[in-house]
Amino acid sequence: MNGKVIICGAGPVGLVTALRLARAGVSVCVLEKRETINVASKASTFHPPTLDILDRLGLLEPVRGRTRVVRAAQYRTVAGPFARFPFEMLADLTEHPYRVHVEQAEIARAALDALERLPHVRLLFGADVLSVESADGAACVRYWHDGREQALEADFVLVANGAGSALREQMGIGFDGKVYPGEVLRVITRAPMADFIPGLDGVTYLFDGNRSISLLEMHDCWRVILRPSDAALDETRRDRAWVEAVLRDVLPAAIAAPPVDGWDLYRASRRIASRYAVGRAVLIGDAAHVTNTRGGMNMNCGMHDGCVIANAVLRALESGDVAPVLAAAERRHRVGSTLLAERTDRSVGDLSHWAERVRAIAADPREARAFLVETSMLDMIDREDIDAI
Numbered sequence: 001m002n003g004k005v006i007i008c009g010a011g012p013v014g015l016v017t018a019l020r021l022a023r024a025g026v027s028v029c030v031l032e033k034r035e036t037i038n039v040a041s042k043a044s045t046f047h048p049p050t051l052d053i054l055d056r057l058g059l060l061e062p063v064r065g066r067t068r069v070v071r072a073a074q075y076r077t078v079a080g081p082f083a084r085f086p087f088e089m090l091a092d093l094t095e096h097p098y099r100v101h102v103e104q105a106e107i108a109r110a111a112l113d114a115l116e117r118l119p120h121v122r123l124l125f126g127a128d129v130l131s132v133e134s135a136d137g138a139a140c141v142r143y144w145h146d147g148r149e150q151a152l153e154a155d156f157v158l159v160a161n162g163a164g165s166a167l168r169e170q171m172g173i174g175f176d177g178k179v180y181p182g183e184v185l186r187v188i189t190r191a192p193m194a195d196f197i198p199g200l201d202g203v204t205y206l207f208d209g210n211r212s213i214s215l216l217e218m219h220d221c222w223r224v225i226l227r228p229s230d231a232a233l234d235e236t237r238r239d240r241a242w243v244e245a246v247l248r249d250v251l252p253a254a255i256a257a258p259p260v261d262g263w264d265l266y267r268a269s270r271r272i273a274s275r276y277a278v279g280r281a282v283l284i285g286d287a288a289h290v291t292n293t294r295g296g297m298n299m300n301c302g303m304h305d306g307c308v309i310a311n312a313v314l315r316a317l318e319s320g321d322v323a324p325v326l327a328a329a330e331r332r333h334r335v336g337s338t339l340l341a342e343r344t345d346r347s348v349g350d351l352s353h354w355a356e357r358v359r360a361i362a363a364d365p366r367e368a369r370a371f372l373v374e375t376s377m378l379d380m381i382d383r384e385d386i387d388a389i
């Protein structure tokens with residue numbers, strides 16, 4: 001396939017999208033301002049449609065030994081589960097009726113390795129993109145590399161440079177939204193959580209009154225994700241003892257607190273770009289949308305953006321008409337501003353009400369399946385876009 005695409009940003013979304021395009025024969029140039037990819041621990045949940053995409057790109061096999069396959073999502077109190085959703089119920093809709101927990105950096109590294117083996121791919125690290133312009137028939141970026149400003153032209157530019165994207169602003173695109181109140185504490189424990197709470201599934205939501213804790217099993221540890229109550233927030237004492245106290249405070253009294261082997265604290269926001277495309281330049285991933293991390297949807301949605309936009313770019317390169325890309329960008333904008341934003345919002349509302357709702361859903365097989373389709377993001381990308389890979 002003749003054609004050239006520039007990708008700004010070598011995060012998981014930029015790299016997976018680059019690989020999709022390069023596998024189809026497009027010449028791809030990835031510009032990344034850092035000297036290496038970011039290996040910080042962030043996203044870990046990969047939903048079924050994302051797994052379908054990654055598998056077709058050959059990105060699951062290389063990370064197989066560092067994953068945890070999760071077969072069901074469990075909602076429970078300390079007394080036991082009140083709802084359990086086996087992903088097998090989705091077997092007719094996906095090649096991967098399960099979730100995989102793996103660090104996003106593992107997938108990014110696998111994509112980078114694959115890209116490095118392709119002759120028509122150029123990977124430039126230490127290249128800070130300064131501006132993106134779209135003109136008739138081409139798009140152009142200016143970037144800083146090797147101590148000087150340089151320019152590069154392509155048929156399309158995909159802007160995948162993360163939530164803080166200055167390029168989005170330079171393209172005249174707004175990024176309105178809100179910061180969710182409070183902070184999120186993510187505790188890592190290497191202890192087997194089943195010793196503390198028997199009968200857990202690899203993703204379990206533990207409810208205690210109006211509070212809830214998420215428990216995620218990784219291949220070598222558990223992540224316990226919670227929102228410290230305001231009273232527990234003490235700016236001056238955020239040390240191990242503080243984390244242990246918060247953990248103790250949010251766990252129901254009947255459960256012993258597991259040892260703390262690491263933690264991080266972050267704030268979550270919800271923001272959606274006012275539009276995704278300006279001519280031949282298109283936002284994908286966190287540059288286009290951010291949400292709270294509960295449900296693990298934001299990066300998955302970014303990978304779906306990349307897949308859908310890449311398919312549209314291939315059609316545009318074939319026909320010489322930019323229209324499929326603009327239409328795909330509008331479709332992804334609708335997914336971001338309605339499905340993604342609303343779905344992630346509802347999981348941080350009144351949780352006692354939410355637990356009751358989930359209990360009722362689980363009792364009705366039709367509702368349970370619809371719930372699983374939504375929480376697995378299967379309604380957020382068309383099957384044809386996955387099958388096109």
Ligand SMILES: Cc1cc2nc3c(=O)[nH]c(=O)nc-3n(C[C@H](O)[C@H](O)[C@H](O)COP(=O)(O)OP(=O)(O)OC[C@H]3O[C@@H](n4cnc5c(N)ncnc54)[C@H](O)[C@@H]3O)c2cc1C
Pocket residue numbers: 008009010011012013014031032033034037038041042043044045046104127128129130160161162163165167186266284285286287293295296297298299300301302
């Ligand atoms: C603690 C935590 C847990 C999370 N858990 C989940 C989860 O389970 N599931 C989920 O779906 N999401 C989750 N997320 C969100 C997920 O991490 C992000 O959605 C994901 O990193 C977005 O990927 P990206 O490639 O769009 O952007 P990024 O990962 O931000 O990558 C952008 C890249 O662009 C580069 N860049 C920036 N500016 C420039 C420039 N001017 N020129 C060149 N390069 C540039 C950056 O250096 C970076 O490498 C989580 C986030 C956090 C913080």
